[in-house]
Amino acid sequence: MSIEDELYEQRLAKISQIEALGFKAYGHRFDFSHSIPQIIADYSNKTAEELENPRVTVRVAGRILTIRRMGKAGFAHLMQDGERMQVYVRKDAVPEKDYELYLLLDIGDIIGIDGYLFRTRTGELSVHVEKLYFLAKTLLPLPEKWHGLEDVETRYRQRYLDMIANPEVLKVFKTRSKIISSLRRQLESHGYLEVETPMLQSIYGGAAARPFITHHNALDIDLYLRIAPELYLKRLIVGGLERVYEINRNFRNEGISTRHNPEFTMLEFYQAYTDMSGMMDLTGELLKQVALDATGSAIVEYQGEQLDFGNIRRMSMRDAVGDATLSGQALVEAFERNVEATLIQPTLIFDFPVEVSPLSKQKPDDPAFVDRFELFAAGMEIANAFTELNDPIDQRHRFEMQLNARASGDTEAHQMDEDYVRALSYGMPPAGGEGIGIDRLAMLLTNSKSIRDVILFPLLRPTNAAAV
């Protein structure tokens, strides 16, 4: 019998014992009076005397992290929402069956308690237990309490264990949530409307990437998982929704790395009657506020560097490369090869060659370039924005150039989207648009080295379930 089976059997036996005492191994609703973080926030600075007069009674729930039994009394730590609270159980302070239950508890069990707050002799804020409730039995052992769970593969495959054993992981995902809610709040305050556009598309576009292909049975057609929502969002600009945004998943059938997950979250927003420079100003405003909302500061530490989102630099691609003679593909290649990784401080790079920008509007004074910028930080591309191309004839021409590129082997070139050209043909107001990679932004604002640390369930190769 393996150790795990043995533990499992022992714990099944404990379920019988717990039920024999009159408790349910898997309980029902439990209305706690205070969350553990609440108690810590409200009572951490209270003295032992203040906690006695008047006595603070609490009903608390949580997962058992540690147990220290000493004959006829003992301590345990409960964890809720990433924070821990010590509880003290004395044989003469609880009903007889509750103490028998206490003796049967395992690390990992979820329990509820009634009791009152006090300070131990060493000063730790604790709950003096008067009644125990049993809420859920753990049948499997938790990772070790001291080192936690460090094996990265298990952390990603069994994220729930990672969250239990490594409370800082909870913080990362709370910060990610704050980032998204901050962006929503800000865009709404600018009059933007959140919309949802198709993930299943019969023509994919809006980015240079290879798609995932799937099949719809009833229509008997292949469909693509979207690589970007761009062309649909701009149809909405044509239709009169003048400020729209979408925060949702894109899917790109490409490599996996510390900066790439096949499905990733993108914010895209479009605003009629503005242009690239309007997007530049808005980007600065959004990022400063999102950094403040997520971390409390516009200056954020990332991997030993202080990134200042309060003061975003702007530089043309040619200036960044340092060669005013380069243009087209050669300029982009020089930029990607020599400059991109060196852009640690948040930097807007503008003036992209028209060849790599089939959806952007050309500069009025230099048609070799378009009014487009990308935001880089920590050597990563974070955002991409431009003055939207609203000339349907030019757009058709750009698509045709993309088709030529595709014919000569560029598997990531755009498809022709006749309906999109038709939409533009009804007249799209001048507009600016932008996409921000939420996962990468979350990396920066949580000081995470890998995109997998900011995606709850990153894609891993499946294994035989038994192996993990």
Place this chain on the structure above:
RNA sequence: GGGCGCGUAGCUCAACUGGCAGAGCAAGUGACUCUUAAUCACUAGGUUGUAGGUUCGAGACCUACCGCGCUCACCA
């Protein structure tokens, strides 16, 4: 896809040049009414990722495969 590295008990890690697979935590039994990595005593727990090979002998060396990490390419 290429290169480099890793895989030992549920978890965190040892095991010298190829020579009896070990510790702490977790688990079980016992002691203990203010502990906090509780303490003390005892007990149990292993197909060393998988399959081959070399060898008197393999956790270690060789080959292939599986999985993960880093990195390059591609991309956001």
